[in-house]
Amino acid sequence: MDQHNATLASGLVSSTYIQQGADALCTRRKLIKTLLSQRSLPKHGWDEDTVELFIKDAAYMDSNNFLNSVGVGEREARVASRLVAKRHFGLAHGIGRSGDVAAEQPKAAGSSLLAKMTNILVQDALKVAGMLDVGAVTVLPLATGMALTLTLLALKAKRPQARYVLWPRIDQKTCLKAIVSANLEAVPVPCLLEGDELRTDMPLLRSEIERLSPDKIVCIVTTTSCFAPRGADSLVEVAKLCRESGIGHIVNNAYGVQSAALCSLVTSAWRKGRVDAVVQSTDKNFMVPVGGAVVAAGIQDTSLVNAVNKAYPGRASMTPLLDVLITLLQWGVSGWRNVLEQREAVYRYAHVQLEAFAATINERVLTTPNNPISIGLTLANLRQVGPLSVPADQTDRNSQDSSNLQRGTSSTPASQSSRPTHVATVTEHSSAPLSCEAAELVGTSARDLSKGYEAGARNRAWLGIASEGMVPTVMGTPVTT
């Protein structure tokens, strides 16, 4: 009810009461007005009802929700189930047009507005997290791997003669498949073992560029968020190398937004060198259901983000964007900061507790200063005394522990529990040959891919723990000791 209607209503109910009610309505409307005029993340999170009011208002602006109007011959935005319509607040037109996913959808002013607002708020959220000079942001209804593929395709279209992607190796299959699915040839560049940590081998990257010739290389795909003992790639050095050699640079920042250190690394990279796009997951960073990714670029060059929008074929679902929009409106700047602080605190806590725990079993936490998300632990003294399987009840207890942690009700995180080391996990990633499946994808033998790791990594095993999102996740299969 607007002020005009409130005045009319005061003819029915005493005007003092109506005015009180109208003031209450006005408080909510003011929040929406501030959002639309300032176009930035609200300082403080909104309550659920105001978020719903805003979204419903927008939905009523889409043609499928017009009163007294039936789209004859319409084949779009017809929703058979009321439950489905409710689940989507009546938003059914999706976003974009066939030529550009960021374009306005003529039949859906409300959806178009919400999509634009999502991109604006995400850009702000990246800034709050420490990623500065962000020039363009697009939230895609694709998870990280598919968003990487689309970004690679958009970059490849700008460099039609090129087909190689140099890829400082990370043992995560999606990253590799993202390259292969773009019909490009991945050239894995093994990392260097520096102390405990696996780092980008810059001399090898340089020699690979020379060997393959810069004009045949689409880009280098670097990674920030990864499992210890691999550290974040040397983004600034790679960005400078890409600028020097005239080749593209895409950063896989899948779950790096909640790390101030990784956000500042991205900022330095695009300030000092070439970064075409940085891709991050919406679920891993903004804690929404899987299904979205953010493709961002620095103010220095936003052309690839625009090209990605144009490369997207057809319209797109707005559901993953809506999830992010709702979450950011409910957090506001203060809530988002709180999440970021908690993630850092959980990491520090896990580090201290793991160090203490490691000392009790004559092991140690690996020194991986370039990995602010995941922690590695030596398992030099681990002896297998039984089959590598876990009794069913123990698996249950483990998952119980982690779900308690997630709800914040557990006083003792899994790693602190008095039970034996049922969370110990032998992870071979980064030191071991790439899995046979992954090796098949790049058409190289697993043995070749492991070159460079074996010397330093032989006979070592690690426990990997990642503080992804707000909650530490224990990786891999539990083993009994």
Ligand SMILES: Cc1ncc(COP(=O)(O)O)c(C=O)c1O
């Ligand atoms: C470094 C890295 N890149 C990409 C992905 C794939 O993300 P998505 O499942 O969102 O495609 C992951 C998943 O954990 C990851 O760790």
